[in-house]
Amino acid sequence: MSILQAILDGLLIGGVYAVISIGLTLVYGVMGIVNFAQAEFLAIGMFVAWFAWAFLGLDPVLAAPLSFAVAFGIGWVVQGQLIARVLKAPSVAQIFLTVGLLIVIENGSLLLFGSQFRSVTTFYQTMSLSLGPLFISIPYLIAFGMSLACGVALWWFMRASWFGRAMRATAQNPAAAQLMGIDTDLMYKIAFALGVGLTAFGGAVILPYVTVFPGVGGQFVVLMFTVVVLGGLGSIAGAVVGGLTVGVIQALSSLFFPIQLQNLVLFIVFILVLAVRPQGLIGASR
Amino acid sequence: MNRRTLLSGTAAVLAAPFVLSSARAAAPAVNVGVIMPLSGANAQFGINARNGIELVADEINGAGGIAELGGAKINLIVADATSTPTTAGNVAQRLITQQDVTALLGAFVSSLTIAISEVTERRDIPLLTMSFADQITGRGYQNIFQVVAKASVIGKAQFDYTAAIAQAAGTKIEKIAIMYEDTAYGTAQANGLRAGAKAANVEVVMDDAYPLGIADTTPLINKLRGSGAQAVFPVSYLNDSLLIIRTMRQQKLTIPAIGGAAGYVIPDFEKGLGEFAENVLSINTSNYDLAPDLTDRFRRRFGYFMVHEALEHAVCLEVLVQAIRKAKSAKAEDVAAALRGAKFTGGWINGMTGGAVQFDQTGLNVLSVPLMVQWRGKDIVTVWPKDIAKSAPVWRS
């Protein structure tokens, strides 16, 4: 019975892990860049949603599109000015550029917003649903629902819209895409901005139960990368599967092992999965 | 950027500290180094601590400085310890070598303080701190001075006071739960809690550490729900404290929660929980309501109540200045000698329990007693021990 509760909790929180990580895998999939600063856009999304709540009285879930928009804008500029310049550089240079960006955003937030811990109070924060003996936390349920909506919207965008198909073409073969008349520079901008925007959207969605402060991004970096790599870098379905898997592993491990070891268990499973499937759970074989 | 600009820029950057420090040497000031985590996860606490120190320094300077040294002003040299002990040690060494500091104050986080103390001990510079890991005063060092009680004592008090409060309300505590974040702070206090429970023959039905930065406390609360504990003792920073209390509410768990300071005693706790913060108890190492005439000055200047790390660091500076006055010297070794084994009273020291600070041979202030506070509205009120309580505790079982 407690196993059922654990799986349920794991799936709910896993859905949230998925929505904040989808952007990371999108950026990698289209541009081949591992963006260490991705989690900082999570923080940006959380800050925007918090200010919308504090000054406009908007529920964070409703403010999520605003977070998306702000992060999209910042991402657009960052891609054009910084990322674009290292697209041809060795991948280690790309990675460490994003590390530099992480440092800049985190400390910039500290300077701009101050160090205090900000959280929101919403009417549904301490509510839960009872399904027989099972508890379902309402904030998690809402976050899960938003993640689902987000995932579906992204899937539709990538499949059905012209932009989506153009981005996939650019990811598969940039030279051929250019020959087909696609402006690959524009595609990279959209992919990056969209990717960080999605993560920021996720940030707003989790604000009801995570306190925001300048260093909050750093707490999610390793988790996001675990989700994305476990599922398969570049695969959106992979991010979803990865997120749910990570959530369930954490929740189940807390039943059988001390809670303190939940990340240990997760990382060991992670390494073993990669040992058996080097491309991740859903990633394409090489 | 061409090569020349880069080279001259680097030269300027490297030379600057020397230029700046010689300019400052004009006035006969007393240099006091303040090393706090001003960036990273503990920035909030580091900034609070710095604010407390600045308040006292400005007051003393405004009143004419240190008379015994001809009105010498206190010159605070503030530096970021960052989150890495190695860097904290480097910063301490830099302040000692380049800024000729009389003493250092810092660094909130025990691991940073220990790293700094390795440097100060070898250079015979006194270090005053409110970090409370047992190791800090447990190494026989001569130049470390801790103004609050040790972690194991705080943890034990967290349990003992709770048992006493419950008893006064007619409840006997027999089963408790302990949960703590797994850094040095949480682990040390949990040790104290366990010792307290053992001494009182109380059963610890749940005893779990969790990783700092945990995103989902549901497994913890699920376990708590099933454990049958009558009270839970969470030792947490802010994010986890909010998660724990909220998840308890979600699962309709109403047993009393007695926090372990840190996240439970800062304004952000009440801002995050609103009405759910009401009557939450927490252990604390000091509290602003013991000396409101002093601590109100902090609230007026900075806009929030004087959190314990700010108060305790203010006391550190007050003690340091009194030692300087006693020694009539700003030389580190003279001041250290004046601090060792000595008792100090007056000024900001009225904010500490017992109204005085008395260091023993290990550098520990033996007069500091933990106290239990309780949230009432937007304030935390001292409710135990009875002789210093400002209000009777409310115990909902």
Add this chain to the structure above:
Amino acid sequence: MKRFLPLALLILAAALLPLLLDPRGYWIRVLTFTLLFAAMAQAWNIVGGLANQTSLGHAAFFGIGAYTSTVLLLKFGISPWLGMLAGGALGGVAALVIAIPTMRLQGHYFALATLAFGEVMRVIANVWTSLTGGPGGLSVPFVPPSFAAYSFKLLRPHAYIALAALIVVTVIFEMIRRGAMGYRLRAIRENAPAAEVIGIDTTRVKLQAAVISGVLVAMLGTLYAQIAVFFDPDTVFGIASISIRIALIAIIGGVGTAAGPILGAFFIIPLEESMNALLSSRAAGLSQLVFGIILIAVILWRPRGFITVIDAFRARLSRAVKP
């Protein structure tokens, strides 16, 4: 003979430098850590540069080394020099343990698997309190100063030991690079399937590189323990404080070259310290912000590392000299 002159001068200058600095001062401490991190980055360079596998988990080996020698000292009174050898051996074993499951991983997958491994070690150190002291950390016990006990009153001997370590690791790096193993690693880097075809046992070569790197970094962990005298799991197993830092140092300097890690260390560490000295008192976070901006600027300016500046300079010199 003339080729070695600049190198010999450099080593001479490096050997004299600690003598010029105040032995109780700040810059000798910065120099010591700079040399230590340069050595660590150089050891990383064997895997990250020659084998082209960006490891983000080298803190695992570093921490194993620091804890092994310190625990042996605390529990059995064993000299840190012997503890260093034991730590090195354990570091090599750990390198084997992580190299085997990650053998087939490419690029970013490898990086993140190694990062996970580093975290695994950190959590183990944090949880296994009876062995490691847990999150409270360990203090190297005070012993009267002597070389045999690896205990010194001042930092200067530590600086010389770090310098010696850097030279040793650099020599090992160069020997690998110029030798048969380097040739094989290059072949694997260029085209792994082709390398297999011509008979290179890619698994064995990669394992060898990983183990050598792991052993060296673990031994350097002991140096750190003796210099800093106190550490906890976050300090020696830290992602940001160790793993990412040494990779960054090697990359900023020029990954895959012997001079790269040295250039990188002498840039990054003094820069961090200077930023802290200048800016940290003004506003919280300012010093780190400026550091981050400079980092981004440097990477944009020279994505392949500072070594390219020196190469360009040398090329210009030789063009100027040629008739």
